[in-house]
Amino acid sequence: xxxxxxxRIFAFIHLLVSxxxxxxxxxxxxxxxxxxSGHTNNWAVLVCTSRFWFNxxxxxxxxxxxxxxxxxxxxxxxxxxxxxDDMACNYRNPKPATVFSHKNMELNVYGDDVEVDYxxxxxxxxxxxxxxxxxxxxxxPRSKRLLSDDRSNxxxxxxxxxxxxxxxxxxxxxxxxxxxxxAFEQMWQKRRYNELLFIIDTCQGASMYxxxxxxxxxxxxxxQVGEDSLSHQPDLAIGVHLMDKYTFYLLEFLEEVHxxxxxxxxxxxxxxxxxxxxxTPGHRTDLFQRDPGSVLITDFFGSVRKVEITxxxxxxxxxxxxxxxxxxxxxxxxxxxxxxxxxxVAEIIHQKPKQKDWHPPDGxxxxxxxxxxxxxxxxxxxxxxxxxx
Amino acid sequence: xxxxxxxxxxxxxxxxxxxFQEELVIRPLHSGDIYASFQFRTLWDTDFLQEGQKKVSxxxxxxxxxxxxxxxxxxxxxxISFTQGFWRTMQWGQPFIPSPPGAELWVWFHHTVSDVDGxxxxxTNVLSGIFCASLNFIDMTNTVQPSASFKPLGLGNATDHxxxxxxxxxxxxxxxxxxxxxxxxxxxGSKAGLxxxxxxxxxxxxxxxxxxxHIRPICQDEQCTSKAWExxxxxxVVFDHYTSGQGKKEWSLFKMFSxxxxxxxxxxxxxxxxxxxxxxxxxxxxxxLLSQAVxxxxxRTYSVYDLTRAETFGQLRxxxxxxxxxGDNMLRPLLHAERYVAGFGLQTGEIHTVxxxxxxxxxxxxxxxxxxxxxxxxxxHTLTVTSKSRDNKPSYIHYQPAKDRHRPHLLEMLIQxxxxxxxxxxxxFERALLKWTEYTPDPxxxxxxxxxxxxxxxxxMVAMSTNFTQDQPLFSSFVPVKEESSYFxxxxxxxxxxxxxxxxxxxxxxxxxxxxxxxxxxxxxxxNLLTRTFQVDEPxxxxxKRLANFIRRIRGVPLLA
Numbered sequence: 041x042x043x044x045x046x047x048r049i050f051a052f053i054h055l056l057v058s059x060x061x062x063x064x065x066x067x068x069x070x071x072x073x074x075x076x077s078g079h080t081n082n083w084a085v086l087v088c089t090s091r092f093w094f095n096x097x098x099x100x101x102x103x104x105x106x107x108x109x110x111x112x113x114x115x116x117x118x119x120x121x122x123x124x125d126d127m128a129c130n131y132r133n134p135k136p137a138t139v140f141s142h143k144n145m146e147l148n149v150y151g152d153d154v155e156v157d158y159x160x161x162x163x164x165x166x167x168x169x170x171x172x173x174x175x176x177x178x179x180x181p182r183s184k185r186l187l188s189d190d191r192s193n194x195x196x197x198x199x200x201x202x203x204x205x206x207x208x209x210x211x212x213x214x215x216x217x218x219x220x221x222x223a224f225e226q227m228w229q230k231r232r233y234n235e236l237l238f239i240i241d242t243c244q245g246a247s248m249y250x251x252x253x254x255x256x257x258x259x260x261x262x263x264q265v266g267e268d269s270l271s272h273q274p275d276l277a278i279g280v281h282l283m284d285k286y287t288f289y290l291l292e293f294l295e296e297v298h299x300x301x302x303x304x305x306x307x308x309x310x311x312x313x314x315x316x317x318x319x320t321p322g323h324r325t326d327l328f329q330r331d332p333g334s335v336l337i338t339d340f341f342g343s344v345r346k347v348e349i350t351x352x353x354x355x356x357x358x359x360x361x362x363x364x365x366x367x368x369x370x371x372x373x374x375x376x377x378x379x380x381x382x383x384x385v386a387e388i389i390h391q392k393p394k395q396k397d398w399h400p401p402d403g404x405x406x407x408x409x410x411x412x413x414x415x416x417x418x419x420x421x422x423x424x425x426x427x428x429x
Numbered sequence: 430x431x432x433x434x435x436x437x438x439x440x441x442x443x444x445x446x447x448x449f450q451e452e453l454v455i456r457p458l459h460s461g462d463i464y465a466s467f468q469f470r471t472l473w474d475t476d477f478l479q480e481g482q483k484k485v486s487x488x489x490x491x492x493x494x495x496x497x498x499x500x501x502x503x504x505x506x507x508x509i510s511f512t513q514g515f516w517r518t519m520q521w522g523q524p525f526i527p528s529p530p531g532a533e534l535w536v537w538f539h540h541t542v543s544d545v546d547g548x549x550x551x552x553t554n555v556l557s558g559i560f561c562a563s564l565n566f567i568d569m570t571n572t573v574q575p576s577a578s579f580k581p582l583g584l585g586n587a588t589d590h591x592x593x594x595x596x597x598x599x600x601x602x603x604x605x606x607x608x609x610x611x612x613x614x615x616x617x618g619s620k621a622g623l624x625x626x627x628x629x630x631x632x633x634x635x636x637x638x639x640x641x642x643h644i645r646p647i648c649q650d651e652q653c654t655s656k657a658w659e660x661x662x663x664x665x666v667v668f669d670h671y672t673s674g675q676g677k678k679e680w681s682l683f684k685m686f687s688x689x690x691x692x693x694x695x696x697x698x699x700x701x702x703x704x705x706x707x708x709x710x711x712x713x714x715x716x717x718l719l720s721q722a723v724x725x726x727x728x729r730t731y732s733v734y735d736l737t738r739a740e741t742f743g744q745l746r747x748x749x750x751x752x753x754x755x756g757d758n759m760l761r762p763l764l765h766a767e768r769y770v771a772g773f774g775l776q777t778g779e780i781h782t783v784x785x786x787x788x789x790x791x792x793x794x795x796x797x798x799x800x801x802x803x804x805x806x807x808x809x810h811t812l813t814v815t816s817k818s819r820d821n822k823p824s825y826i827h828y829q830p831a832k833d834r835h836r837p838h839l840l841e842m843l844i845q846x847x848x849x850x851x852x853x854x855x856x857x858f859e860r861a862l863l864k865w866t867e868y869t870p871d872p873x874x875x876x877x878x879x880x881x882x883x884x885x886x887x888x889x890m891v892a893m894s895t896n897f898t899q900d901q902p903l904f905s906s907f908v909p910v911k912e913e914s915s916y917f918x919x920x921x922x923x924x925x926x927x928x929x930x931x932x933x934x935x936x937x938x939x940x941x942x943x944x945x946x947x948x949x950x951x952x953x954x955x956x957n958l959l960t961r962t963f964q965v966d967e968p969x970x971x972x973x974k975r976l977a978n979f980i981r982r983i984r985g986v987p988l989l990a
Contacts, residue, residue, distance in 0.1 A: 157561065157667070159602075180554060183561070211870055376652055
């Protein structure tokens with residue numbers, strides 16, 4: 041009895057001593073997690089590569105990932121959205137300005153606040169690779185550029201029709217898995233990403249990530265080599281299939297995720313097992329440095345900013361006053377301006393034809409004259425010239 | 430330009446002031462449809478292009494993205510429009526602000542610009558980023574420099590057409606992604622004022638939708654001694670009474686836009702709704718405020734609702750308009766035009782442009798501008814202009830032929846239209862075969878030819894007012910009126926969809942397979958014929974025979990064959 045009481049008291053004292061020690065451990069692990077991911081900003085490149093009305097589901101796939109990514113915090117300025125055809129305002133769409141992902145029109149993934157950066161004929165293999173590697177012409181606007189740096193986590197999502205080792209763009213050209221791997225290597229050499237998550241939803245999608253060789257890449261695909269990715273369900277009012285199976289279940293999974301969620305990549309690998317998807321989704325993590333179990337979903341799909349709170353005051357500079365314009369002293373003469381005549385008939389009829397700038401004659405004319413002169417001098421000879429002239 | 434000089438006392442100017450006005454005009458059309466036209470105007474007394482002046486850095490109501498574009502590229506006037514659908518002039522009358530299907534951009538640069546083409550190229554790229562449109566497809570192959578059309582709509586002292594560029598993209602799609610950045614340019618965004626009505630699900634479910642941005646310098650006051658910059662954002666939409674109205678000529682704001690108005694934009698100095706009641710529709714809530722305006726040669730009466738006054742919203746703090754009408758007489762449009770392609774086959778064709786002058790006794794001149802892509806090779810010697818089955822010689826023709834893959838055809842003609850007549854302009858063309866990399870991914874859809882533009886001064890039945898006052902409603906003060914007896918109108922024809930001879934794109938693959946097969950079979954057989962020799966080779970006998978021979982050898986009897 042005494043011994044039992046003594047043990048209880050001893051255990052209680054031990055507990056009291058270990059609590060502060062345990063608490064400091066907890067703080068340290070929390071601080072460690074705070075600084076573990078190493079990225080400071082998030083980017084997303086979402087591409088739909090198919091054209092024509094019956095490929096509605098590919099546009100719906102891309103827009104549902106766009107919606108999730110925007111909902112979790114990545115702003116439009118950090119998303120490059122490429123849609124190869126317009127489904128929302130297509131004349132065949134019975135509900136204009138909408139793209140639905142669930143049948144019976146439950147969820148409109150197009151929304152009211154969408155910004156598409158590349159659309160229609162602009163979605164080509166060349167433009168896609170230029171966006172990834174940053175080799176764009178100097179007049180390209182900012183919204184069409186991927187301005188990532190070496191602390192950016194990038195999410196790349198591709199969907200469309202594909203095969204063993206290639207992905208078809210707009211029914212007229214293809215990108216091969218080797219080209220994609222080389223593009224990622226160029227991005228790594230130029231320090232354009234910290235970590236990259238690549239998701240692809242096409243037939244035989246796993247073939248597209250087979251050739252990757254750059255570090256810090258994680259890849260997911262909707263089907264293995266030799267398997268087809270299937271579409272989910274048609275809507276009878278719209279008349280086409282609305283989504284692909286893999287992205288449908290991915291969207292359902294992402295709808296549960298919120299910006300403070302602790303879900304990690306292992307949960308993402310479990311999305312859409314074979315019983316739901318018919319095809320076998322695959323993933324590749326051997327090039328990735330961290331353990332997938334410690335990588336949060338919001339590291340790639342969200343834009344969680346690490347905020348440091350400070351208690352110091354900061355002084356802002358006073359705003360610059362524009363100088364008061366003084367227009368001279370004394371009386372000045374100001375001309376009153378008038379509007380231009382919209383259709384000055386008399387002026388137009390008597391318009392002189394505008395002077396064309398004189399250009400020196402180009403190659404053909406020069407060659408012709410040289411030939412004529414050569415023949416002339418050959419026939420008549422130089423020494424006869426003084427008799428002629 | 431004709432200048433008058435005024436002597437005034439110099440004074441110190443206060444910092445530049447800006448103001449914002451918004452208005453909505455609702456006009457029932459005689460076919461049962463309803464036409465809603467939003468106009469948002471920002472006026473700013475400043476000068477982006479003045480040299481030796483500190484750069485403008487503080488933007489209040491004027492959007493900063495557009496202001497920076499104007500000063501960087503020295504733009505004097507900018508007009509850009511995105512349209513989905515075609516304006517049916519015969520059924521709907523004339524629009525307040527006309528626009529062709531697709532995207533249209535025309536710009537007057539300042540006369541100090543030295544490289545207009547370079548500025549134009551960069552400007553189209555920047556605008557494609559601002560409006561999320563593929564305006565970067567505008568290049569030298571679809572840009573023209575009109576010589577007489579598209580005079581500046583604002584103040585201008587130089588009309589040297591070297592500084593004008595015009596381009597149109599008939600294939601451009603307009604959808605929510607173009608409306609979103611357009612709404613973000615407004616001072617109140619889409620959160621207050623008339624812009625809360627702009628929901629894309631209703632706006633794009635319509636027969637006609639057009640959004641535009643017009644920037645130009647205008648007179649600041651009556652004496653017109655200094656310039657102010659005007660930014661007009663317009664949105665015209667026509668709702669079809671069969672698809673949205675369920676067949677009844679009964680409309681309400683809620684039915685059209687699925688929203689009602691709750692307040693005016695706090696930054697607006699005036700916020701009004703005008704409803705056209707010339708044909709006496711039933712209107713509720715009724716209002717005592719009426720206004721008459723002469724617009725497009727017609728005097729019309731409008732009911733005015735002022736949203737800056739709290740009593741407009743009534744007890745429910747929400748404003749919903751109900752409109753029901755019975756009469757259907759419409760002023761027949763005096764000028765309208767059609768265009769179509771005639772002919773058969775994929776080699777030649779003929780473009781017909783038909784212009785109707787419906788005025789009973791007045792003839793007036795029109796300026797027709799056609800810009801045809803280079804792959805339709807026009808035969809200008811077949812150009813004919815006929816009115817009332819007689820030849821009608823234009824008083825001015827400007828034709829710039831196309832250069833393959835460099836520039837398109839430009840044809841401008843000033844034609845006098847006889848009264849109450851139909852004028853037909855025909856020209857034959859031949860279709861070119863493009864290089865196989867120049868085809869779009871869906872070449873069997875066809876190739877678009879942009880709309881023709883017809884600019885005219887149409888004689889007006891009613892005297893137009895030439896006073897410029899700030900209090901005029903926005904929809905009647907877009908085009909500056911110089912004389913009372915006529916008004917300026919621009920009519921756009923349909924764009925054309927032309928099929929070009931399209932190759933079979935699987936042919937290169939077929940040719941490679943066929944050639945390799947032929948080479949393999951032909952060369953292979955020939956090579957074998959020349960170099961193959963035959964040798965007799967005894968096959969090794971089967972195992973049973975070999976065993977039998979072995980036993981026979983041991984026994985010493987003759988072997989088998």
